[in-house]
Amino acid sequence: MLFQTPEFLVLMTVVLLAMAVIRKHSWQLIILLIASYIFYMGWSWKFLFLLLFSTFNAYFCGLQIQWAQTKRRQQFWLTTAIVLDLALLAFFKYGNFTLGSINDVLAWSGSPQRVNLIADLVVPVGISFYTFHTIGYCVDIYRGDAQAEPSLLRFSLFVAFFPQLVAGPILRSTHFLPQIKNEVTLRSENLRSGFNLALVGLVKKVLVADHIAPLVNFIFDEPQGLPSVFILLGALGFGIQIYCDFSGYTDIAIGVGRMLGFEISKNFNYPYVAHSITDFWRRWHISLSTWLRDYLYVPLGGNRHGTFNTYRNLMITMTLGGLWHGAAWNFVIWGFYQGALLTIERMIGWGQKRPPSQHEAVASGAAPAPRISLGSRLGWAVAWIVTQYLVFLGWLIFRVGNYQDLAYCVRKYLVFDFDLRVSSLGAGNVNPFVALGMIGAFIVLHTASYQSGGFARRLDTMSWQLRTVIYLIAFLALATLWPTAVQSFIYFQF
Amino acid sequence: MEYSNTRRANFLALLRVLDIPLLAALAMGIYFATAYELVDQYRLMPLAHSRLLNSKELLLDRAATGAHDVFILGSSVAVDGIDCHVIDKELPAGMKSYNMAWAGAGPGRWPLIQPSLVEAKPAAVVFEIDFPSVITNTPMPRHMAAVAGWFDFAPPDYRPTLEKLLNKENETDPLYASRLSQLLEFRVLPLVHLEVTVRETLRKDLRYEGYDKNFTDPWLRLTVVNEAAMQRSIKQNVEQLLHAKVEQMNYTADLIRLMSDKLHAVGAKVIFVLAPMNPDVLSQLPSDYVQKMSAPLVQAAEESGAIFIDQSTLLPASGFSDHIHPFEAGRVQWSEAVGQAVRAALQGDQRPHAVSDT
Numbered sequence: 001m002l003f004q005t006p007e008f009l010v011l012m013t014v015v016l017l018a019m020a021v022i023r024k025h026s027w028q029l030i031i032l033l034i035a036s037y038i039f040y041m042g043w044s045w046k047f048l049f050l051l052l053f054s055t056f057n058a059y060f061c062g063l064q065i066q067w068a069q070t071k072r073r074q075q076f077w078l079t080t081a082i083v084l085d086l087a088l089l090a091f092f093k094y095g096n097f098t099l100g101s102i103n104d105v106l107a108w109s110g111s112p113q114r115v116n117l118i119a120d121l122v123v124p125v126g127i128s129f130y131t132f133h134t135i136g137y138c139v140d141i142y143r144g145d146a147q148a149e150p151s152l153l154r155f156s157l158f159v160a161f162f163p164q165l166v167a168g169p170i171l172r173s174t175h176f177l178p179q180i181k182n183e184v185t186l187r188s189e190n191l192r193s194g195f196n197l198a199l200v201g202l203v204k205k206v207l208v209a210d211h212i213a214p215l216v217n218f219i220f221d222e223p224q225g226l227p228s229v230f231i232l233l234g235a236l237g238f239g240i241q242i243y244c245d246f247s248g249y250t251d252i253a254i255g256v257g258r259m260l261g262f263e264i265s266k267n268f269n270y271p272y273v274a275h276s277i278t279d280f281w282r283r284w285h286i287s288l289s290t291w292l293r294d295y296l297y298v299p300l301g302g303n304r305h306g307t308f309n310t311y312r313n314l315m316i317t318m319t320l321g322g323l324w325h326g327a328a329w330n331f332v333i334w335g336f337y338q339g340a341l342l343t344i345e346r347m348i349g350w351g352q353k354r355p356p357s358q359h360e361a362v363a364s365g366a367a368p369a370p371r372i373s374l375g376s377r378l379g380w381a382v383a384w385i386v387t388q389y390l391v392f393l394g395w396l397i398f399r400v401g402n403y404q405d406l407a408y409c410v411r412k413y414l415v416f417d418f419d420l421r422v423s424s425l426g427a428g429n430v431n432p433f434v435a436l437g438m439i440g441a442f443i444v445l446h447t448a449s450y451q452s453g454g455f456a457r458r459l460d461t462m463s464w465q466l467r468t469v470i471y472l473i474a475f476l477a478l479a480t481l482w483p484t485a486v487q488s489f490i491y492f493q494f
Numbered sequence: 495m496e497y498s499n500t501r502r503a504n505f506l507a508l509l510r511v512l513d514i515p516l517l518a519a520l521a522m523g524i525y526f527a528t529a530y531e532l533v534d535q536y537r538l539m540p541l542a543h544s545r546l547l548n549s550k551e552l553l554l555d556r557a558a559t560g561a562h563d564v565f566i567l568g569s570s571v572a573v574d575g576i577d578c579h580v581i582d583k584e585l586p587a588g589m590k591s592y593n594m595a596w597a598g599a600g601p602g603r604w605p606l607i608q609p610s611l612v613e614a615k616p617a618a619v620v621f622e623i624d625f626p627s628v629i630t631n632t633p634m635p636r637h638m639a640a641v642a643g644w645f646d647f648a649p650p651d652y653r654p655t656l657e658k659l660l661n662k663e664n665e666t667d668p669l670y671a672s673r674l675s676q677l678l679e680f681r682v683l684p685l686v687h688l689e690v691t692v693r694e695t696l697r698k699d700l701r702y703e704g705y706d707k708n709f710t711d712p713w714l715r716l717t718v719v720n721e722a723a724m725q726r727s728i729k730q731n732v733e734q735l736l737h738a739k740v741e742q743m744n745y746t747a748d749l750i751r752l753m754s755d756k757l758h759a760v761g762a763k764v765i766f767v768l769a770p771m772n773p774d775v776l777s778q779l780p781s782d783y784v785q786k787m788s789a790p791l792v793q794a795a796e797e798s799g800a801i802f803i804d805q806s807t808l809l810p811a812s813g814f815s816d817h818i819h820p821f822e823a824g825r826v827q828w829s830e831a832v833g834q835a836v837r838a839a840l841q842g843d844q845r846p847h848a849v850s851d852t
Binding site: 016017019020021023185186187188191192195222224225226227433434464468471472475476479480481482483 | 500501503505506507508510511513514517518520521522524525681682688689692722723726730
């Protein structure tokens with residue numbers, strides 16, 4: 001079930017009314033859990049069994065880790081939990097990728113033998129997210145950072161809570177489980193604030209991402225022969241599309257959660273204002289980057305065992321992070337590329353610190369940023385341009401799966417050919433102008449949102465008259481520009 | 495606000511945000527009213543849609559005059575490749591031809607216009623066929639079906655026929671949906687209209703002015719595409735054609751039978767023309783490709799007593815603006831060939847499934 005469908009509107013209305021009517025906490029949780037499973041079964045009822053398996057596995061192993069008397073027993077149950085979870089992920093998500101890669105190697109070595117791929121293997125939606133929930137939960141108990149949840153109902157809801165189930169943000173048990181222990185109470189501030197955030201997310205997804213997608217597809221479906229200006233436009237378009245698609249989803253997830261009285265942690269913080277790759281990863285998919293830091297980078301040794309090991313750990317973490325995104329080599333290359341950039345930044349000492357923006361300083365109560373001289377402003381501007389150039393080069397790697405096409409795109413991206421004949425843009429049935437308009441609108445509105453501390457937050461505090469006008473404009477824009485076919489979210493495939 | 499977990503407090507909280515669904519309902523009301531005005535009254539819609547509407551009105555006008563004309567239907571290949579001035583020279587005095595092809599419209603759109611076409615009692619109808627349109631056979635966009643439904647293109651008694659033919663992704667649903675549902679499908683029309691208007695303004699290599707009402711020389715392309723784009727589109731086209739299967743022709747074969755039966759019933763000559771193909775594409779296909787792929791179409795035409803003419807090898811590469819669309823000299827040459835075929839058909843020389851007029 002997608003957020004932007006009538007079915008979800010019905011589900012959400014029913015859940016809200018049920019939360020208003022039902023006073024018994026356990027019944028509220030049961031309703032939320034049933035709603036979560038209905039939401040998930042909107043894709044496939046068969047995969048619900050995988051979700052249930054992952055839930056029971058983590059629930060049972062979590063209790064065993066807590067009850068174990070010795071470190072060895074704890075390690076045994078932690079390993080069991082992680083191996084079973086990763087086995088699911090490995091089979092469904094990476095099974096055919098691995099077999100296909102073996103075939104590639106066999107073909108490359110001249111061997112006529114091939115291994116058979118697993119027929120009709122589909123990646124269950126959300127598997128990458130809920131396995132990370134459960135692995136993180138078990139590790140937290142093992143480390144003593146969290147207590148095992150004794151209630152199967154509460155734990156099941158933590159794993160399956162519908163707003164974040166299929167594309168995150170990746171929940172931390174220490175953050176979310178305590179919230180489930182409280183009775184669900186509807187509060188008008190939460191309802192409005194959550195709705196405002198969800199509305200912003202819907203606008204990002206439906207108005208921006210879905211209208212840029214046709215242009216991006218047109219460019220990258222057959223990029224060979226296209227001039228540099230198209231490739232740059234495609235990279236820019238895809239960067240904006242994936243941001244609006246994914247952060248739009250996250251906004252809706254957080255907003256819907258807030259309407260029900262739950263706080264889900266932030267996942268994006270204006271990544272396209274980053275002045276370094278390190279800064280970018282503090283702002284992009286925050287729940288994943290912090291998860292990888294806490295459950296992969298730190299256990300590998302983090303930065304505690306010398307410079308070489310720090311770089312090695314960084315590369316391993318980011319490369320696996322790339323692979324987490326999808327079972328294809330371009331994601332591995334993308335992760336490796338990000339790791340290499342982070343390593344280089346560490347080597348030269350760039351990006352480890354950044355000055356807070358004016359509104360961030362005000363929001364955090366810190367002293368206002370010192371006045372930046374013209375020279376340093378220029379330096380920051382150059383750093384921003386270089387960072388974003390590298391980030392958008394990364395999006396090319398992320399988007400273009402075919403290696404010949406990727407090599408062509410990267411060459412055209414890096415070496416501008418000054419071929420400005422753009423007449424084939426807009427040929428046939430491809431009309432790029434709305435996409436170009438949306439790219440322009442995004443740049444303007446995103447900058448304004450950053451300067452003002454976020455549109456959703458402004459909506460929360462503005463006068464009701466102004467808010468009414470904005471609601472009307474947003475509803476009319478959505479009604480008019482709603483795509484004819486419902487588009488899925490990009491991150492659902494991961 | 496004082497924290498309270500009572501049921502009353504929960505409902506009060508919901509009531510305090512009741513402005514949201516009410517405003518959403520108001521916005522939908524404004525949207526519906528505006529869509530009605532813009533589309534129904536002002537015909538603010540993509541040019542392809544208004545061309546469809548104008549085609550129907552032209553057919554009904556011609557029917558009212560009692561004239562027997564020649565109508566040409568097809569995709570952008572016919573839009574760009576047929577000049578009615580040239581065809582008219584081949585026709586008996588007083589008879590006129592109309593190029594009613596639409597860009598982006600394959601054979602799947604023929605049934606929409608069929609009732610009006612029958613009502614116009616034409617002397618002859620030429621259906622242009624090109625393999626990409628037949629192979630792709632894209633379902634009718636829902637908004638186009640909604641426009642067709644709104645403007646009564648498909649009377650209810652025609653529904654069983656349409657449902658049999660337009661069976662992809664519930665194509666016919668918007669045709670017979672309620673007025674409100676049809677209005678809801680109109681939401682993209684102003685946007686696409688805006689988009690095409692911008693394209694018209696910015697692109698000097700295309701000509702859209704009057705396209706929706708131009709049934710004589712409606713071609714869109716004014717220049718030949720650059721070499722890189724040409725090579726890319728030829729490559730894509732060849733790949734698409736090589737991947738196609740003969741079975742993909744069956745749908746169009748059914749349409750040939752339907753259109754032939756209905757039009758023969760009002761005394762019209764029915765001619766199906768396999769459009770000229772770019773030699774740079776043809777040369778990369780197996781030598782028997784055209785014959786093999788068109789066999790079901792030829793058979794359907796033969797069974798229905800219609801004329802099928804293969805003009806795939808008619809034009810040289812210089813007669814195209816890109817991988818598929820005839821251009822300038824190519825347009826004139828093809829129009830002459832079509833005109834001659836129509837004249838022969840009107841004179842009774844049917845030459846069923848004649849192979850290539852070159």
